Amino acid sequence: MASMDTNESGMAKGLSRYGDSQFSQYLRNAFLRSLGFTRSATDNSVVGITNTFSDYNACHRAIPDLIQAVKRGVLMAGGLPMEFPVISLHEAFSYPSSMLLRNQMAMDVEEMIKAQAMDAVVLIGGCDKTVPALLMGAISANLPSILLTTGPAITGSFQGERVGACTDCRRFWADYRADRRTKTEVEEANEQLVASAGTCSVMGTASTMACMSEAMGIMLPGGASALSVSSERLRLAEETGRRAVALIQESLKPTDLLSEASIRNAARMLQATGGSTNGVIHLAAIAGRLGLRLDLRGLNALGKDVPMIADVKPSGQFYMEDFHKAGGVSRILKQLHDRFELDCITVTGKTLKETIDNQKLGFPQNAIRDPDDPIYPSNAITAVFGNLAPEGAVIKRSSATESFLVHRGKAVVFDSLNDLSERIDSDELDVSPNDILILRHAGPIGAPGMPEAGFIPIPKKLARDGVRDMVRMSDARMSGTAFGTTVLHISPESAAGGPLSLVEDGDIIELNVPEQRIQLLVEEGELKERAVRAEKESSNSQLSGRGYIRMYVENVTQAHEGCDFRFLVPKRNK
Numbered sequence: 001m002a003s004m005d006t007n008e009s010g011m012a013k014g015l016s017r018y019g020d021s022q023f024s025q026y027l028r029n030a031f032l033r034s035l036g037f038t039r040s041a042t043d044n045s046v047v048g049i050t051n052t053f054s055d056y057n058a059c060h061r062a063i064p065d066l067i068q069a070v071k072r073g074v075l076m077a078g079g080l081p082m083e084f085p086v087i088s089l090h091e092a093f094s095y096p097s098s099m100l101l102r103n104q105m106a107m108d109v110e111e112m113i114k115a116q117a118m119d120a121v122v123l124i125g126g127c128d129k130t131v132p133a134l135l136m137g138a139i140s141a142n143l144p145s146i147l148l149t150t151g152p153a154i155t156g157s158f159q160g161e162r163v164g165a166c167t168d169c170r171r172f173w174a175d176y177r178a179d180r181r182t183k184t185e186v187e188e189a190n191e192q193l194v195a196s197a198g199t200c201s202v203m204g205t206a207s208t209m210a211c212m213s214e215a216m217g218i219m220l221p222g223g224a225s226a227l228s229v230s231s232e233r234l235r236l237a238e239e240t241g242r243r244a245v246a247l248i249q250e251s252l253k254p255t256d257l258l259s260e261a262s263i264r265n266a267a268r269m270l271q272a273t274g275g276s277t278n279g280v281i282h283l284a285a286i287a288g289r290l291g292l293r294l295d296l297r298g299l300n301a302l303g304k305d306v307p308m309i310a311d312v313k314p315s316g317q318f319y320m321e322d323f324h325k326a327g328g329v330s331r332i333l334k335q336l337h338d339r340f341e342l343d344c345i346t347v348t349g350k351t352l353k354e355t356i357d358n359q360k361l362g363f364p365q366n367a368i369r370d371p372d373d374p375i376y377p378s379n380a381i382t383a384v385f386g387n388l389a390p391e392g393a394v395i396k397r398s399s400a401t402e403s404f405l406v407h408r409g410k411a412v413v414f415d416s417l418n419d420l421s422e423r424i425d426s427d428e429l430d431v432s433p434n435d436i437l438i439l440r441h442a443g444p445i446g447a448p449g450m451p452e453a454g455f456i457p458i459p460k461k462l463a464r465d466g467v468r469d470m471v472r473m474s475d476a477r478m479s480g481t482a483f484g485t486t487v488l489h490i491s492p493e494s495a496a497g498g499p500l501s502l503v504e505d506g507d508i509i510e511l512n513v514p515e516q517r518i519q520l521l522v523e524e525g526e527l528k529e530r531a532v533r534a535e536k537e538s539s540n541s542q543l544s545g546r547g548y549i550r551m552y553v554e555n556v557t558q559a560h561e562g563c564d565f566r567f568l569v570p571k572r573n574k
Contacts, residue, residue: 001181003350009045010044010045010046010080010117010119011028011029011032011042011119012025012117013046013119014114014115014117014490018030021067023238025532028117028145029426029503030537034475035155035448038078041080041210042080043410044078044079044080044118045078045079045080045120045245045248046079046080046081046082046117046118046119046120047080047081047082047119047121047122047241047244047245048082048083048084048112048113048116048118048120048122049067049070049074049081049082049083049084049121049124050083050084050085050087050109050121050122050124050125050240051063051067051083051085051086051124052087052088052089052126053061053088054066054090056088057088057089057093058090058092058093058194058197058258059090059126059127059150059153059197059198059199059200059228060088060090060125060127060150060180061183061198062125062151062197062228062233063124063126063150063278066124066150066234067083067124067147067237068239068406069234069237070122070124070148070237070238070240070241070244071083071241072238072241073237073238073241073242073244073371074122074240074241074245075241076238076241076242077246079241079242079244079245082116082117082118083381084112084116085492086108086109086112086134087101087105087109087133088130088382088394089101089105089127089129089130089133089338090127090478091127091129096447096448096449097447097450097451097452099129099450099451099452099563100447100448100449100450100451100549101129101548102132102133102136102563103133103136103556103563103564103565103568104131104287104552105129105130105134106132106133106134106136106140106564106568107137107568108137108210108495109133109134109136109138109141109371110137110138110140110141111137113137113141113143114136115470116323118143119143119144119248120142120143120145120244120245120247120248121138121141121144121145121146121244121312122136122145122146122147122148122240122244123135123145123148124149124150125147125149125150126149126150126198126199126228127150127206127208128199128204128205128206128278128480129205129282129528130205131147131149131209131210131282132209132282132285132286134147134420135147135218135254135286136285136286136288136564136568138254139254139255139258139286139290139535140289140568142253142254142255143253144247144253144395145218145247145248145253145254146218146219146240146243146244146347147213147219147223148219148220148223148237149199149206149209149213149223149224150197150198150199150228150233151198151199151225151228151229151230151337151341152198152199152200152201152206152207152225152227152320152321152324153165153194153195153196153197153198153199153200153201153227153228154195154196154201154227154228154229154321155195155201155321156192156193156194156195157192158189158190158193158480159189162319163189163192163193164193164194164200164201164313164319165193165194165200165202165203165204165306165481166194166202166204166479166481167200167314167481167482167483168189168193168313170455170479170481170483171342172185172193172497173186174457174458174463174468177457177485178458178463178464178466179464186204186497192346196227196228196229196452197228197229198228199228200320200480200481201319201320202312202313202314202320202481203273203274203275203276203310203312203313203314203315203316203320203333203480204274204276204314204479205276205278205279205282205479205481206479206480207224207225207273207275207283207312207320207480207482208273208275208276208278209278209282209438210223210224210225211225211269211270211273211328211329211332212270212275212279212283213557214265214268214269214329215262215268215329215332215333215340215352216258216260216265216266216268216344217257217258217265217344217345217346217347217352218254218258218284218346219331219347220236220240220243220343220347220348221330221355221356221359222324222329222330223234223236223240223350224329224485225320225321225323225328225329226324227320227321227324243348245321245349246349247347249391250349252325252345252347252349255290255355255449256345256531257313257344257345257346257440259290259344260292261341261359261527262341262344262390263286263287263292263294263338264302264341265341265344265352265401266279266283266286266530267283267294267302267303268303268336268339268340269308269329269332269379270283270310270380271302271303271306271333271379271380272306272309272310272336272339273308273318273332273380273382273399274306274308274310274311274312274315274375274376274380274399275380275381275480276396276479276480277381277394277477277478277489278477278478278479278480278482279381279480280294280296280299280381280383280394281477281559281563282562282564283308283491284561284563285554285562285563285564286562287562288557288562288564288569289564289569289570290570291570291571292572293572294562294573296383296385296392296394297385297392299381299383300379300382300383303378303379303380303381303382304379305339305378306336306378307336307371307374307375307377307378308374308376308377308378308380309335309336309368309369309371309374309375310323310332310367310368310369310375310376311330311368311369312367313481314399314480314481314482315375315376315380315398315399315483316367316375318366322365322366322367323367325365326359326365326366326367326368327359327365329370329390330355330356330359330361331359331361331368332368333352333355333356334356334361335370335371336357336371337340340352342343342356342410353515357483375396380396381394381396382394382395382397382513382516384511384512384513384517384518385517385518386517386518386519386520387499387519387520388473388503388518388519388520389490389491389498389499389500389518390491390492390498390499391456391491391492391558391559391560392491392560393473393487393488393489393491393518393551394487394489395485395486395487395488395513396483397513398485399483400429400485400486400513401469401485404470404471404485404511405512405513405514406511406513406514407436407471407485407511408513409434409508410432410434410435410436410505410506410507410508411435411436411438411503411504411507411508411509412429412430412431412435412438412505413436413438413503413505414437414438414439414456415441416440416442416446417441417442417451417453420439420453424456424457424459425457425459425460425461427460427461429459429461430558431459431461431462432457432462433462433467433470434567435470436470436471436472436509436511437456437459437470437472437473437504438473438474438509439453439454439473439474439476440474440475440494440500440501441494441495441501442454442474443475443476443489443491443493443496443498443558444474444493444557444558445493445495445496445553445556446493446495446496447476447522448475448549448552448556449560450475450477450563451476451509452476452477452478452479453474453476454472454474454486454488454489455472455478455484455486456472456474456479456486458470461537463541463544464472469484469485470484470485471485471487472485472487473484473487473490473500473509473511473518474487474488474490474500475484475490475491475493475494475495475498475500475559476488477489487511487518488550489501489559489560490573491558491560492558493558496558497531499520499527500504501534502520502522502527502530502531502534503520504530507520507522508521508522509521515542516562536560551565
């Protein structure tokens with residue numbers, strides 16, 4: 001019989017409580033033998049491996065192969081790999097939005113890490129909300145952890161044009177709505193837009209979170225961008241398994257690796273890549289789990305010195321496979337070495353500086369620009385503040401129409417997602433190209449779950465006339481693959497009594513992104529009168545429901561705080 005030692009490591013860790021710890025170990029050993037493990041195998045350090053594979057998750061289709069490669073690496077390093085399932089989220093297969101379920105996945109990850117015997121954990125994810133959920137849960141469990149993403153998909157080809165999800169998905173659909181493409185064309189293109197397993201092939205939320213994670217040091221170099229279907233991705237998986245065992249020996253936990261400096265590095269990477277605005281919310285939630293705060297004004301201050309040099313869609317012209325071939329995150333760090341804090345330790349056991357010093361990146365390429373020739377000079381992601389957004393809102397400045405960055409227009413208000421769906425394409429809609437489309441009750445509480453509805457479609461009657469962009473504002477989110485002049489995450493949201501709830505059709509709104517300002521040009525007295533009327537008319541219908549959705553609505557924080565649950569966030573260190 002294997003040792004009954006009750007030290008808290010390996011398969012002696014976290015014994016079920018039967019009132020007799022020796023019997024608990026004896027019983028566990030019996031089931032380990034039933035699984036086919038020998039005594040010597042179960043004496044080794046244990047590495048848990050999250051399995052987020054699902055038939056509903058196209059981006060995670062290659063995860064079974066990654067798990068086998070991780071297991072190989074763990075075994076080669078003398079550990080015992082144990083895979084276990086956690087919630088799997090895919091943006092296109094989650095109703096009403098995967099964001100609603102991100103916190104549930106984070107809770108699942110945290111509790112399964114703490115409940116099961118493991119000395120370290122490999123976190124495997126990819127599609128948008130899975131990566132922040134994995135990191136949030138792992139930080140709270142605080143066991144040695146290392147992230148492995150699925151990697152981006154390859155690009156496809158349609159009518160001689162290189163295409164990839166999901167920026168080109170949105171472009172083709174916009175063309176179809178405007179009668180610039182036929183139904184047959186968009187259906188044929190549909191077969192090429194997602195050409196393989198893996199996450200979106202542009203700098204969407206999945207790639208953004210991967211790049212930010214590599215910059216934070218929680219993932220191996222190159223891990224953010226190696227293609228999902230490449231042999232390099234499998235080799236990274238094997239090395240991730242080997243490194244997980246080393247993390248046990250070195251006792252490197254998330255709280256040892258992640259700090260204020262690493263959070264700042266992630267914010268800088270967000271700016272340098274022109275990444276997804278979703279990255280702001282997720283980074284705020286990750287920082288919150290560390291007892292830290294992502295300050296939106298601080299995001300602007302960091303972005304002021306960081307040019308966007310990744311020439312990748314939707315703000316640039318290339319795809320993630322080009323970004324990877326150009327050197328990926330390591331090249332960004334090397335070319336902007338004076339903007340990053342490179343003394344941060346990483347899961348390699350080395351600093352970021354040591355990591356990039358070992359990379360051979362002197363070859364010519366086009367996907368990552370020199371700092372003196374950027375795609376966008378600074379603040380690719382900008383936070384704006386004013387009486388419409390007291391706690392801030394964000395805009396992807398690098399993908400906006402330059403002439404709209406300073407704009408004054410008349411509000412055209414949609415009170416809900418249903419209202420938007422019913423009226424946006426009506427020929428009776430009173431709207432002109434210089435108006436500002438407003439969507440409210442689409443935030444964390446109001447929707448609930450803050451769906452990616454902030455990319456409000458151009459009204460059909462304007463799209464047919466050639467209008468391709470308008471100023472759009474909401475308390476919703478927007479996919480990282482989307483583009484246009486969209487002000488998002490207005491906080492506090494309308495359902496929480498934010499000023500967005502007071503906007504009426506015809507109100508004049510002023511946007512000045514260079515000055516980081518957003519202002520509702522209505523007299524303060526009038527706004528107070530509207531607030532009184534709104535209070536009398538308000539209902540608590542958003543607090544109805546049961547189960548997880550009710551828990552979400554009653555406990556979720558606002559966008560500027562990361563939309564985490566209050567009871568999961570520790571007291572801030574600062």
